[in-house]
Amino acid sequence: MRAWIYLSLAIASEILATSALKASQGMARLLPSAVVMAGYLVSFFLLSLALKTLPLGLTYAIWSGIGTAAMALVGLVVWQEAMSAGQWIGLALIILGVVLLNALGTAHA
Numbered sequence: 561m562r563a564w565i566y567l568s569l570a571i572a573s574e575i576l577a578t579s580a581l582k583a584s585q586g587m588a589r590l591l592p593s594a595v596v597m598a599g600y601l602v603s604f605f606l607l608s609l610a611l612k613t614l615p616l617g618l619t620y621a622i623w624s625g626i627g628t629a630a631m632a633l634v635g636l637v638v639w640q641e642a643m644s645a646g647q648w649i650g651l652a653l654i655i656l657g658v659v660l661l662n663a664l665g666t667a668h669a
Contacts, residue, residue: 563613570606571623573599575630582639601602625658 577599584592610619632651635641643651 563610565621566606567614567622568609570603570610571626571630573603573606574623574627574633578602578627578631579634579638615665618661621661622658627653629658631656 577596580592580595580599583589584596587593587596607619607623629651632643632647657668
């Protein structure tokens, strides 16, 4: 159970860091750049703790899939970036893939 908490916090930290990456304007703004570096450091540390128990493939698929889907939604909501129908379908497929990997996986911690 603790590994899943670590993974959830790693995802949240990665989302925060990636969101700040756009705001950093190419790492030219100090505060967003500091958030990027700290956020990724925390995210990878927490991911490493989750990987002590959870399988690598499943863990990375969840971390990257949820992060990717969340960033698409952040781009849509925060940065007013448009999404085409194809992009919405792709986003749904990413989410479906993560769900299927988790639901059909044979190794659960």
